[in-house]
Amino acid sequence: MKEIKLKQKGSKAKLREFFLENVGVILNKDILSKIAGKTEWGRRVRELRNEEGMNIVTHNDRSELKPGEYLLVDLKPLPAFDRDISKETRAFVLDRNGFTCQMCGAAAGEPHPYDANRKTRLHLGHVIDKSMGGTDDASNLRAICSVCNEGASNLTLNRPQAIKLLAQIRRAPTTDQLDVLRWIIAKFPKQAQKLIGEA
Known part of the structure; x- marks a missing residue:
């Protein structure tokens, strides 16, 4: 009976359930693709991370993880990526900021200056946080790496002169x-x- 219910669930729901059952356990892409039952398992993991705020990390976030390994750190939700920001705005902000973190200067895809075993992953961050009245306007957005983003909530920094x-x-x-x-x-x-x- 339980197996029939599992088959009726979508791939994202299956992955969510599997991650929640394996908090703190390193999972590899072979297991995740088998659980999802689709070739789009990677996209579903990104949706869990970005849209639902699940604290799933990869080798880009932690140097001890190998490529293709994923870890749900804990059940504490992260701020989810706001889907109101269009792809065009996202591309504009990243290009305007030279595809570099506006806090530490790390460039996208390059080894992170604070951890050479970790590649720099960029996100969009608010200059003035939404909780403090900031908007999703491009003028209030900046490129920020995952390392700086972890400690940057509600923090506004001036650019160096x-x-x-x-x-x-x-x-x-x-x-x-x-x-x-x-x-x-x-x-x-x-x-x-x-x-x-x-x-």
Whole structure:
């Protein structure tokens, strides 16, 4: 009788139930795809994480996890990703912020500066939190990595001033200064060519 009920459930419901039965247990993609019974199991896991706020982490969040491993840390719900933010707004904000975390500067997909075994995963964060009256407008959104996002609720930080950034670059070794130069040229190729032409 129970097996018949299980078959009638959707893949997301099956995954939710399985995660809840295995809190704190590392689960791999083979088990999850078998439970879901569909090729879209990864999408359903993302929906549980982003839309329902389940605290499911992967190797992008924790260096001790291998690719394809998932862990429901606890039953405490995380703030769910607000589906009112359109894909266009999301893409605009990430592009405007150079696909880098606006708190620590980590770039999407690169090893995280505080944990080289962990790739940087970006989310959208509110500058002024919704609980404090902030909106989903692009002007109130910023790219923020999962590491900074964990400790950034209701926190508003000012961007560093150019003079402070330049002071840090001047103090850095030549190899690091050249890395900064290469990054700036790659980010602003047209402006770099114009400046070189003017020199």
